[in-house]
Amino acid sequence: MSAPVANEIRFEGLGLEYTTKAGPIQAIKNLTGTVPAGKFVSLIGPSGCGKSSLLDIASSLVRPTSGSMLVDGKEVREPRASTSMVFQEAALLPWRTILDNVAFPLEVRGVGKRARHDRARELLRTVGLEGFAEQRPNSLSGGMRQRAAIARALSTEPTLLLMDEPFGALDQQTRMIMCTQLTEIWEQFGCTVLFVTHDIGEAIALSDLVWVMSRRPGSIKREVVVDLPRPRAADLPTNPRFQELEAELWSLLREEADAMHLGTSTGSATKDRTHSTAGDPV
C-alpha cells in the first residue's frame, strides 16, 4: 500500500493552558474540528486567540492539556516526520546556499548528497528559484526567501503542512503572487494544509474552509465553506461571492473584536513568542 499524500486531522475537545509566573493562561478551550485530508484550511481570529498555539499542537511541539488530536483517526502525541511547518520568517541558515538550505531536512535524515541535491533542485524549480540555487539567503528578496522556506518544508514530502502567517512579513503585491504560487504548489503536492493568516482576502483566495476562532480562550466559532471554484482568478476580489464571504468573515471577526474591547474576554496576557503580531486587523 502506498503512503498517503494527505492526512485528515481532527481536534477533539482540545484545551491548552499555559502555566506562567502570573498564573495560568487558558489559550484554547474545547476546540473541536476536522481538517479533511488534502484540504486547505485557514485559521483567522483576533490576536491572541490561540491560532499559533493550535499549530504548535498540530505539530506536536506542544501537548494539549485536555482533549486530543487525531491523525487519520489515531491519537498523536509525538512529532511526526510527515508534518512540516513554515513560519513568518523564513529562518534560512545564512552561511548555506539556497540549495543546501532546501536540502537540509534531507541531510538531517541521512539522504546522500546527490539525491538530496537532485530533490532540492526539483523543488527550487517548483517554486521558481532554479536560478538561485548557489546564492546565499541574504542576496534574495523576502518573497524569494519565503519560497525557499516552502521548498525546504516540502523536501520531506509532508502529508500535513502547517503555515503560520508565512506571508505576514511581505508586501501586498508579493503576498498576492505568493498566494497564486502556493495554490499551484499545493495542488501539485496534494497535502493537507492548515494556514494561519490575519488577511481575510488571503484566507478566501487560498482555502476550502476558513475557521473563524473566537477570542481567547480560542475555539472554532464558525467554519465557513469557501464555495468558489478553482482555479481562482486574479480578479477574484471583484467576484460577488468573494465579497459576500469577505463580509461574513469580517462580521464574525468584528463580533469577537468588539467583545474583546468591551472586556468580555478572559483577561489579558503578554505574548511570549518571537513572531510579530503587527498588522492585526482586529
Ligand SMILES: Nc1ncnc2c1ncn2[C@@H]1O[C@H](COP(=O)(O)OP(=O)(O)OP(=O)(O)O)[C@@H](O)[C@H]1O
Ligand atoms: N509559551 C507561552 N507561554 C505563555 N503564554 C503563551 C505562550 N504562547 C502563547 N501564550 C498565550 O496564549 C494566548 C494565545 O497565543 P497565540 O500565540 O496562540 O495566539 P494567536 O492567535 O496566534 O495570536 P496572534 O494573532 O497575535 O499571533 C495568548 O494570550 C498568549 O499570550
